[in-house]
Structures are given as structure tokens and as C-alpha cells.
Amino acid sequence: MRLTPRALCNAARAAWRESFPLGGRDVARWFPGHMAKGLKKMQSSLKLVDCIIEVHDARIPLSGRNPLFKETLGIKPHLLVLNKMDLADLKDQQKIIQHLEGQGLQNVIFTNCVKDKNIKQVIPAVTELVRSSYRYHRGENVELCIMVIGVPNVGKSSLINSLRRQHLRKGKATRVGGEPGVTRAVMSRIQVCERPLMFLLDTPGVLAPRIESVETGLKLALCGTVRDHLVGEETLADYLLYTLNRHQLFGYVQHYGLGGACDDVGSVLKHVAVRLGKTQKVKVLTGTGNVNVIQPNYTAAAHDFLRAFRSGLLGPVMLDRDVLQSAPP
Numbered sequence: 174m175r176l177t178p179r180a181l182c183n184a185a186r187a188a189w190r191e192s193f194p195l196g197g198r199d200v201a202r203w204f205p206g207h208m209a210k211g212l213k214k215m216q217s218s219l220k221l222v223d224c225i226i227e228v229h230d231a232r233i234p235l236s237g238r239n240p241l242f243k244e245t246l247g248i249k250p251h252l253l254v255l256n257k258m259d260l261a262d263l264k265d266q267q268k269i270i271q272h273l274e275g276q277g278l279q280n281v282i283f284t285n286c287v288k289d290k291n292i293k294q295v296i297p298a299v300t301e302l303v304r305s306s307y308r309y310h311r312g313e314n315v316e317l318c319i320m321v322i323g324v325p326n327v328g329k330s331s332l333i334n335s336l337r338r339q340h341l342r343k344g345k346a347t348r349v350g351g352e353p354g355v356t357r358a359v360m361s362r363i364q365v366c367e368r369p370l371m372f373l374l375d376t377p378g379v380l381a382p383r384i385e386s387v388e389t390g391l392k393l394a395l396c397g398t399v400r401d402h403l404v405g406e407e408t409l410a411d412y413l414l415y416t417l418n419r420h421q422l423f424g425y426v427q428h429y430g431l432g433g434a435c436d437d438v439g440s441v442l443k444h445v446a447v448r449l450g451k452t453q454k455v456k457v458l459t460g461t462g463n464v465n466v467i468q469p470n471y472t473a474a475a476h477d478f479l480r481a482f483r484s485g486l487l488g489p490v491m492l493d494r495d496v497l498q499s500a501p502p
């Protein structure tokens with residue numbers, strides 16, 4: 174169903190929640206604390222490394238990066254790759270870059286590793302960074318070793334595969350997955366380029382042991398950096414609905430054939446469940462005995478809502494819009 178201009182106007186005028194209830198949520202429990210080991214191993218390989226490529230999700234360019242990366246690995250030349258640009262609303266790209274510059278990040282490239290977009294900029298940028306770094310005092314033909322870091326599921330392995338496709342015409346060298354935590358072996362050294370001879374070290378995704386706020390935790394979870402069930406599919410679906418409405422992104426109305434935009438996650442998920450045939454039989458004990466009733470499967474509906482969002486079917490989004498609207502650092 175196509176949303177008429179009038180319905181869109183009504184939706185835009187509707188009163189959306191001004192804030193998302195964050196109280197009572199224990200963000201520490203969403204992010205498992207097993208990641209310190211990975212970081213230690215990365216630190217021990219640091220002496221072999223000429224430059225660090227930090228991959229992050231372009232939908233959250235200003236939040237959710239692991240501050241421990243800077244503390245533990247920070248002295249090397251650094252390139253920030255903001256990946257999944259196809260899923261991000263980058264209208265305010267210049268503002269994003271300014272914010273990042275304010276945080277001392279001068280070298281930023283936006284990429285799409287599925288379609289190999291902007292991938293050709295990565296190796297020249299890295300080569301230039303290494304050449305201009307104070308440590309560079311070697312001959313021309315020495316190999317470069319780059320460590321790829323980032324929180325889980327942002328596309329570190331995809332970046333390596335994309336670089337190999339572009340520069341070596343080779344296929345996958347490293348496993349890619351839709352779930353966080355696919356790269357488990359701590360380090361694999363993979364060639365990505367012949368001239369200059371360049372190897373990348375793929376690393377497992379490492380989240381900060383303490384996430385700065387519940388809202389950052391929700392954004393990270395929406396981007397798939399933590400398994401959904403740890404936060405709760407329905408909570409995440411509610412945060413997604415809240416965000417889409419506040420940003421006036423009403424693609425979900427059309428996608429699920431809803432009568433109009435709505436800020437009540439229960440109603441939306443009920444409609445989604447019925448539309449997708451995701452219902453379940455539940456036994457209810459009444460005064461006269463057991464009766465079977467058909468109920469919408471809210472978890473399955475939430476799962477589909479999140480999947481649709483993550484595959485870009487609900488349109489591009491900028492989850493850090495609130496940070497961008499605040500004064501630059």
C-alpha cells in the first residue's frame with residue numbers, strides 16, 4: 174500500500190514520543206564481557222602493524238566506538254572506515270566529518286563493502302598515512318601490515334574480502350556473517366594487495382566493557398553488534414519504531430501495509446504478525462476448561478521488523494542524529 178501525501182502529512186503531524194524510556198535497563202548485561210582477551214592479543218601483535226583501519230557502522234558514526242581501541246592501540250596511524258553507507262542517511266555527511274575532526278579523526282572514508290563502493294580509496298589512503306608517519310623509514314618495496322579493528326558485525330571481514338576483490342581479483346578469504354561474533358580466530362593475516370604488498374590482520378569484534386549510555390547500547394544493538402535476544406527483540410523493535418517516527422521515516426507503513434504511522438509497538442507488531450501469518454496457538458484456562466486461542470507472535474514480528482530495517486527495506490537512517498544536532502565537540 175502506498176501512503177498518500179495526506180496520510181504522510183498526518184503522520185508527520187502526529188505526536189510521537191519525545192523520549193524513549195531508558196530507565197531500568199541494565200545495559201551491562203547486553204554486552205558480554207569476554208572481549209578483553211581479544212584486545213590483549215591485538216595489543217601483542219601491534220609491533221608488527223604499520224597502520225590501523227578501524228571499521229565502524231556509518232549509521233552510528235559518532236557513537237558506539239570502543240574507547241579502549243584508542244587507549245590500547247592508539248599510537249599507530251589510523252583510518253576510520255564508516256561502512257554500510259548504503260544503509261545510512263548521509264545528508265549531513267559534512268557535519269559528520271566536522272564532528273569527527275573535532276574528535277581528532279582526520280582520515281575518514283565511507284564505504285559499502287557489499288557493492289565495493291569507495292573501496293579503491295582505502296589502500297592509497299593507508300599507504301599515504303604510513304608514508305607520512307614518523308615511523309616510516311624503510312625502503313619502497315617492504316610489505317605493509319594493517320590491523321583491521323572494530324566492534325562486532327560492522328563489516329571488518331567484508332572490507333578485507335572487498336579489498337581482495339578490487340586489488341587481487343580474488344574471492345573470499347575471511348568469513349562474513351549476519352550475526353555478531355563471526356570472526357573468532359584472533360588473527361588471520363591476509364594479503365589484500367600486490368603493489369604495495371599489503372597484508373591485513375582480521376580481528377574479532379571488540380565492544381567496550383562499559384557502554385556509555387543505554388541509548389548508545391540500543392543504537393549498537395539496532396546495528397546488530399550484539400545478539401538481539403540479549404536486549405530483547407520487542408524492546409529493540411520498540412526503539413526502532415520510536416526512532417523511525419521521530420525521524421519521520423515512514424517506510425514501514427508502506428512496507429507492512431499499515432493504515433498509517435503509529436507509535437505503539439504492540440499495535441504495529443500485531444499487524445505485522447497477522448500480515449506475515451506469524452501467529453501461534455496458546456492454551457488459555459477458562460472457567461469451563463482449556464480453550465485454544467490464536468495469538469500474534471510478537472517476537473517473530475519484531476524479528477521481521479528488525480530484519481527489514483537492517484536490510485535497508487525501511488530506508489536509510491542516521492541513528493546519531495541527536496548527537497549531530499548537539500554542538501560539535
Ligand SMILES: Nc1nc2c(ncn2[C@@H]2O[C@H](COP(=O)(O)OP(=O)(O)OP(=O)(O)O)[C@@H](O)[C@H]2O)c(=O)[nH]1
Nearest residue numbers: 257285286326327328329330331350354355356378
Ligand atoms: N548493507 C551492507 N551490509 C554489509 C556491508 N558490509 C558488510 N555487510 C554485512 O554485515 C554483516 C557483517 O559483516 P562481517 O564482515 O562479518 O562483519 P565483521 O565486523 O567481520 O563481524 P564480526 O566478525 O562479528 O566482528 C554481513 O551480513 C555482511 O554481509 C555494507 O557495506 N552494506
